[in-house]
Amino acid sequence: MIRKKSKAVLLAAILALSLSACGVALENRSFPLSMGVDYQDGEYQVYYGLPDLSGVTGQNKDSENQKAGEKADFYQGKTMEDAEKDFQNSQEDYLDTGHLKVLLLGNGLLDDQEAYKNLLHYLEDKPSVAGNIYVFSCSRLGDVMSMDGQEMDSLGDYLTGIVENRPDSQVKEQTDLQDLYNAWHNGEERPGLLEVSALEDKIMLNQE
Secondary structure: OOOOOOOHHHHHHHHHHHEEEEOOHHHHEEEEEEEEEEOOOEEEEEEEEEEOOOOHOOOOOOHHHHHHHHHHOOEEEEHHHHHHHHHHOOOOOOOOOOOOEEEEEEEHHHOOOHHHHHHHHHHHHOOOOOOEEEEEEEHHHHHHHHOEEEEEEOEEEEHHHHHHHOOOOOOHHEEEEEHHHHHOOOOOOOOOEEEEEEEEEEEEEEOO
């Protein structure tokens, strides 16, 4: 069983990053730390890795919002904006993407250049999404995203830890979202991505 990270530490980080947030109250926000995006049959499929913080916050919500990452629910639409609306129309909390740590891209998306470029345009137009989040490829996106909240508290934290804490880590060489932006705007080939796969209760990383 993968060792779980402390939920208290996770909550403290979110609280610290949200001190300057205005508008929607903290308790009425969803904070995905990972996001998976694929493109199938002309529609985007978007997974949000939502860590279960109810035990720490005392909210004890039983809503689908708390279980989205655990069940690997995906939200879909012809555009990324439509997929986001699909989430908002089925969840009570506001989607706050300002704490994303990793982005996982399915093969269907990576194989469709137009869909891929439209995703980058969508993300670049979101100031809350940091350019330094790590990006990975994933052939079985649903399987990997289903481990968020099941085998670990946060897939985003776990993948970040693998990259930054392993003995042979080369963090500077790890592809992040800004690398994708740069290649896109410069008309260059997309940088190589580490591939994430799920093996029983383990997450594996392999060079694409």
